[in-house]
Amino acid sequence: MLRKLLGTSAVVLALSAPPTMADVKIGSIVELSGPGAAAGTNFRDGVKLGFEEVNAAGGILGEKVQLLEYDSQTDPQVSRAMVQKAIDEGVYVITGTVYSSSTVVNMLVAQQAGIPQFTGSEAPSITQKGNPYIFRTAFGSQKGMPKVAKYMAEEMGIKKVAIVWANTEFGKGGYGAFMEQAKIYGFEIVADVPTEQAQTDFSADVLKAKNSGADAVFVYLTEEESARFLREAQKQSIGLPMIGETTLIGAKVIELAGDAANGAMGHVGLTADAGIPAVSEMVARFKAKYNYTPDHNAIKGYTSAWTIKCVTEMIGSTDRQAFADKMHGLTLTAAECPGVLMDTSWDDTGEMSRESFFVVVEGGKQTVKAVLPPN
Amino acid sequence: MVEFLQLILSGLAAGSIYALAAVGFTLLWQASQTINFAQGEFVMLPAFFVLVGMTVLGMPMWPSVLFALVLSLLILGVMFKKLIVEPMLPHGTLPLVIATIALGLLMKESVKEFYGATAQPFPPVFPQTVYNIAGASISVQDLGNLAVSMLAIAGLQLFLNRTRTGRCMQATAQNPAVAEILGVNVKRMVMYTFLVNAALATVASVLISPIYLAKFSNGETLGLVAFIAAIVGGFNQIRGALAGGLLIGVIDNLSAVYISAAYRNAVPLILLIVIILVRPQGLLGTSEGRTV
Numbered sequence: 001m002l003r004k005l006l007g008t009s010a011v012v013l014a015l016s017a018p019p020t021m022a023d024v025k026i027g028s029i030v031e032l033s034g035p036g037a038a039a040g041t042n043f044r045d046g047v048k049l050g051f052e053e054v055n056a057a058g059g060i061l062g063e064k065v066q067l068l069e070y071d072s073q074t075d076p077q078v079s080r081a082m083v084q085k086a087i088d089e090g091v092y093v094i095t096g097t098v099y100s101s102s103t104v105v106n107m108l109v110a111q112q113a114g115i116p117q118f119t120g121s122e123a124p125s126i127t128q129k130g131n132p133y134i135f136r137t138a139f140g141s142q143k144g145m146p147k148v149a150k151y152m153a154e155e156m157g158i159k160k161v162a163i164v165w166a167n168t169e170f171g172k173g174g175y176g177a178f179m180e181q182a183k184i185y186g187f188e189i190v191a192d193v194p195t196e197q198a199q200t201d202f203s204a205d206v207l208k209a210k211n212s213g214a215d216a217v218f219v220y221l222t223e224e225e226s227a228r229f230l231r232e233a234q235k236q237s238i239g240l241p242m243i244g245e246t247t248l249i250g251a252k253v254i255e256l257a258g259d260a261a262n263g264a265m266g267h268v269g270l271t272a273d274a275g276i277p278a279v280s281e282m283v284a285r286f287k288a289k290y291n292y293t294p295d296h297n298a299i300k301g302y303t304s305a306w307t308i309k310c311v312t313e314m315i316g317s318t319d320r321q322a323f324a325d326k327m328h329g330l331t332l333t334a335a336e337c338p339g340v341l342m343d344t345s346w347d348d349t350g351e352m353s354r355e356s357f358f359v360v361v362e363g364g365k366q367t368v369k370a371v372l373p374p375n
Numbered sequence: 376m377v378e379f380l381q382l383i384l385s386g387l388a389a390g391s392i393y394a395l396a397a398v399g400f401t402l403l404w405q406a407s408q409t410i411n412f413a414q415g416e417f418v419m420l421p422a423f424f425v426l427v428g429m430t431v432l433g434m435p436m437w438p439s440v441l442f443a444l445v446l447s448l449l450i451l452g453v454m455f456k457k458l459i460v461e462p463m464l465p466h467g468t469l470p471l472v473i474a475t476i477a478l479g480l481l482m483k484e485s486v487k488e489f490y491g492a493t494a495q496p497f498p499p500v501f502p503q504t505v506y507n508i509a510g511a512s513i514s515v516q517d518l519g520n521l522a523v524s525m526l527a528i529a530g531l532q533l534f535l536n537r538t539r540t541g542r543c544m545q546a547t548a549q550n551p552a553v554a555e556i557l558g559v560n561v562k563r564m565v566m567y568t569f570l571v572n573a574a575l576a577t578v579a580s581v582l583i584s585p586i587y588l589a590k591f592s593n594g595e596t597l598g599l600v601a602f603i604a605a606i607v608g609g610f611n612q613i614r615g616a617l618a619g620g621l622l623i624g625v626i627d628n629l630s631a632v633y634i635s636a637a638y639r640n641a642v643p644l645i646l647l648i649v650i651i652l653v654r655p656q657g658l659l660g661t662s663e664g665r666t667v
Contacts, residue, residue, distance in 0.1 A: 033484065035592060037492035167637060194637045198596055200587050201624075203385030204631035204639075207378060224494045224588060231586075235505050236381070236512045256496050256588055292491065 024065045024318060026051065026308065027086030027115075029106070030096040034074030035198050038223065038252070039098045039297045043120050044069065045290050046298035047095045049282075050305025050339060060309050061318070072097050076105040083109045091115065092318050095304045098297055100126060101169035107134050116324045118304035120297055123173030127349040133324050135350040137300040137307070139269045141174040141220075143351065144245055147372045148267045149181030151358050152216065152243060155370075162191035162214035162240075164205055164229065166221045171195075174220040174245065190214045199225055202232040210238045219244040219264075223295065227256035234260035241265065249361050251293045258364075265360040265369070270299045270341075273366040274357055278334060278341045299341070306339020307332060345374065377510035382628040384508070388517035390624020391524035395579035396601035397608065397616035398528060399572045404610055405548040406568035407460050409471045413479035415598020417573070421447045421580035422497055422589040423486050429498070436498050444577045452573035456566060479594060486591040497584035520582045527578055528617050531571065535613075544568060603647050609660020618659050622646075 028047050031040025051065045059065055068089060072079035079102035086094055087109065093116045097103050100123030110117045111131045118135050119126060124142040126134060152158045161182065165175040171194070182189060191212035193205050206229065209217045217240050221229060226248045233242065242248065244266040251272065254261045268274075272283040272294075282302060286294040294302075310332060315322045331345040344354045353374040359366040396418050403411045411417070421443045428439030459478060463471040501519040505512050535541035546554040547564040555561045587593050600623060608619025623643050630642040656662045
């Protein structure tokens with residue numbers, strides 16, 4: 001009888017004991033399949049590396065982080081469902097998605113539940129909707145485009161521009177932001193060429209830009225399409241400067257386009273070749289772990305993990321509302337939170353700001369032409 | 376005029392690859408009366424076999440291509456027939472069509488898991504030289520793709536029409552029961568059809584990957600375009616697949632410049648609808664006879 005009582009008590013105690021598993025759950029919702037898988041996988045791996053280092057450094061407020069992963073399939077409606085699933089499973093903060101067309105849909109679900117969300121998306125509309133829970137880990141294109149346009153007008157003396165852009169939420173955001181700057185700097189748009197996601201044949205697009213009489217081509221495509229465009233431009237001897245954002249001159253584009261990437265230039269928020277030791281060291285650790293060179297999406301994911309740790313420890317609890325409140329107007333320095341890699345600020349809309357770079361590809365590597373101040 | 380010539384040349388180069396993939400639809404339709412919705416993935420996969428040969432096994436490029444060809448014949452030819460088509464065919468066409476869709480997903484996700492989600496550079500088969508023809512630029516790669524595709528399809532036509540084995544394959548496609556009575560080894564002929572499709576897919580993969588880059592999701596776009604090309608040209612004629620592929624390649628380029636780049640994806644679909652309404656058997660297809 002006594003043995004039975006002790007046995008039953010032991011089972012009851014075991015069942016009612018608090019879980020010893022990690023308590024800080026983070027939802028990683030990214031494009032692991034579909035057309036956005038390359039960007040999503042980079043972002044996810046950056047987040048994973050960041051939280052592994054966070055856990056190795058004692059976790060968040062002494063608790064280990066448990067990363068719950070979900071595949072948005074690059075489908076806005078699936079991403080919406082995955083955000084809801086993550087919320088149902090009790091996540092503290094969400095990281096992702098990368099594709100803007102998904103983020104504009106799923107961030108409303110996170111907002112309703114009051115869950116802070118770090119996105120790698122760049123469409124301006126994301127931070128213009130008044131959502132107090134959304135935060136970027138990279139410039140929105142409305143932040144990057146003024147820097148590019150200023151450089152094109154003042155340093156390069158460009159007047160006529162052909163613009164080739166991705167006809168997606170990402171591309172439309174960049175296109176709109178560039179066109180606003182074109183008005184300010186008086187650029188004449190002599191060719192306006194929208195392209196499709198996952199487009200493979202760019203011969204017609206290059207031809208339109210080449211025959212437009214432009215002084216330069218502004219290219220706003222995702223990485224693989226940028227590489228195909230650059231190769232076709234080389235084939236057709238386009239003979240014009242090609243200027244863009246990170247997605248035109250990133251490491252992956254240079255790898256895929258080979259020689260054709262030489263001469264391409266543009267603005268980058270983050271680059272392994274910027275001469276910032278913290279970034280170079282992160283890139284080296286990433287390569288050692290995943291055996292491929294991380295692109296800017298991986299750095300976005302990595303910095304979001306460390307931002308979550310540092311801000312949570314600033315507020316001293318895992319209170320989601322306090323976290324969101326703290327983020328607005330916050331400047332996080334690399335000295336107090338080394339994982340953010342560079343001093344970074346967030347404004348009241350969740351838009352971020354920091355120094356960035358204007359680079360040109362020379363000999364298959366990015367060369368920094370100018371360090372551009374935060375705006 | 377130079378612009379027009381450039382668009383035609385580039386369109387033909389792209390269209391020749393669509394034609395190679397489209398032939399696969401025609402061949403398998405004849406052999407098993409089914410549409411292989413994994414055809415795009417059949418063209419995507421051999422490029423990764425080549426990369427495995429080069430990067431994992433350390434082989435030079437051409438031995439890697441041979442390695443890829445052997446693997447493709449085994450997996451996309453023999454195993455596809457034995458493990459998917461033969462068990463599914465008795466249950467009707469629809470289950471087989473669903474099985475090929477599932478197979479396509481499996482191939483795509485497997486490549487992604489094994490090789491990663493990002494595109495990989497692929498070594499060019501031809502020199503990267505570019506020629507100027509009456510002001511239009513065309514690369515040796517484009518000319519090579521066009522020539523190899525044409526030769527492959529012409530060779531296939533000659534094989535089917537001028538050799539005993541080719542005629543037996545045609546007889547099997549026309550009427551397997553009668554062909555068997557006449558002493559044709561029907562099972563072997565059907566197997567040959569699958570092997571030819573696997574070989575053509577390998578050729579298409581090696582030609583297209585330097586331009587498309589090797590990526591797990593390449594089959595999505597290519598499969599759809601090739602399917603449209605096969606229907607437009609005539610689903611039961613190899614020369615129809617060739618015509619359809621070239622036509623789609625050229626129309627895609629012309630519409631991007633002279634109509635609107637924003638609607639270029641819609642133009643082949645509109646063409647497809649028009650063809651189905653006006654000539655359901657396709658431009659070069661026949662309405663009753665089935666010839667491999």
